[in-house]
Amino acid sequence: MIELHYWPTPNGHKITMFLEEAGLAYRIHPVNIGKGEQFNPDFLKIAPNNRMPAIVDDEPAGGGAPVSLFESGAILLYLAEKTGRFISGDLRGRAEVLQWLFWQMGGLGPMLGQNHHFSQYAPEKIDYAIKRYVNETNRLYGVLDRRLADRAFVAGPDYSIADMACYPWIVPYEKQGQNLDDHPNLKRWFTAIAERPATQAAYARAPEVNPDYGKTMSEDAKKVMFGQTASSTKR
Structure with a gap:
C-alpha cells in the first residue's frame, strides 16, 4: 500500500496520475496546506521541506522497513522504478525521460508557480x-511545443513520468x-493526456479531498501559504 500525503495541487496531481495509471493500491492522507497542516511534526518527519506530496511505501521492493519520500519528481522516479513502468529500460530512453522530468522540476514548475503567485495571489x-513570469511561461510552452512537434509524448513515443510531471502545470493555462x-x-498532447481514464480518475480525487477545490483561496489560507519563514516549522 502506498500512503499518499496529498493536496490537490499540480504537484499532488502528478502522483495520483501515476498511481491511477499503474493501478497501485494507495490511501490518501489529506494535507490541508491552507490550514498549515504541512507544518505538523508527524508530516515533517517524512517531508522535512514542509511541502506535499509525500509518500510512504509500506511494501518496498525487496521487503524491509517502509520507505518514505518527499519531492514529487523523486516520488515519480521511485514509483516508476518500483513498477518498471513509465520509464524506459533503455539507456537513451531513460536519459530522455530523466532530463525532461528534471526540466519540469527545475523550470516549468517553479516558473509557472511564480506566474500563479503574482497574477492570482x-x-x-x-x-x-x-x-516577467507570463512571458517566461510562454517561452516554456514554446519549448514543449517544439519538443512535441515530432513525437507523441515528451520523452518519445511512450507515455512516461515526464508527461505526468508536466501535464498538471499546463492545466491552468488560462490563468x-x-x-x-x-x-x-502542445494542445494535441494536452488533449490526449486529459482524455486518459487514469488522468480523469486522478483529478476526480481532488474534490473528494478538498470540497473547495477550484474556488478562490481565502485570505487566511494565503497568509499560511505565503508567509512562511524558518520559524514556520518550529511547532
Missing part, C-alpha cells in the same frame, strides 16, 4: 513581475495568460 499587482491554440503540438 499577490496582494499587490506588480506589473513587472506579472509580465497563466496562455492560449493553447498558439501551441498546436
Whole structure:
C-alpha cells in the first residue's frame, strides 16, 4: 500500500496520475496546506521541506522497513522504478525521460508557480513581475511545443513520468495568460493526456479531498501559504 500525503495541487496531481495509471493500491492522507497542516511534526518527519506530496511505501521492493519520500519528481522516479513502468529500460530512453522530468522540476514548475503567485495571489499587482513570469511561461510552452512537434509524448513515443510531471502545470493555462491554440503540438498532447481514464480518475480525487477545490483561496489560507519563514516549522 502506498500512503499518499496529498493536496490537490499540480504537484499532488502528478502522483495520483501515476498511481491511477499503474493501478497501485494507495490511501490518501489529506494535507490541508491552507490550514498549515504541512507544518505538523508527524508530516515533517517524512517531508522535512514542509511541502506535499509525500509518500510512504509500506511494501518496498525487496521487503524491509517502509520507505518514505518527499519531492514529487523523486516520488515519480521511485514509483516508476518500483513498477518498471513509465520509464524506459533503455539507456537513451531513460536519459530522455530523466532530463525532461528534471526540466519540469527545475523550470516549468517553479516558473509557472511564480506566474500563479503574482497574477492570482499577490496582494499587490506588480506589473513587472506579472509580465516577467507570463512571458517566461510562454517561452516554456514554446519549448514543449517544439519538443512535441515530432513525437507523441515528451520523452518519445511512450507515455512516461515526464508527461505526468508536466501535464498538471499546463492545466491552468488560462490563468497563466496562455492560449493553447498558439501551441498546436502542445494542445494535441494536452488533449490526449486529459482524455486518459487514469488522468480523469486522478483529478476526480481532488474534490473528494478538498470540497473547495477550484474556488478562490481565502485570505487566511494565503497568509499560511505565503508567509512562511524558518520559524514556520518550529511547532
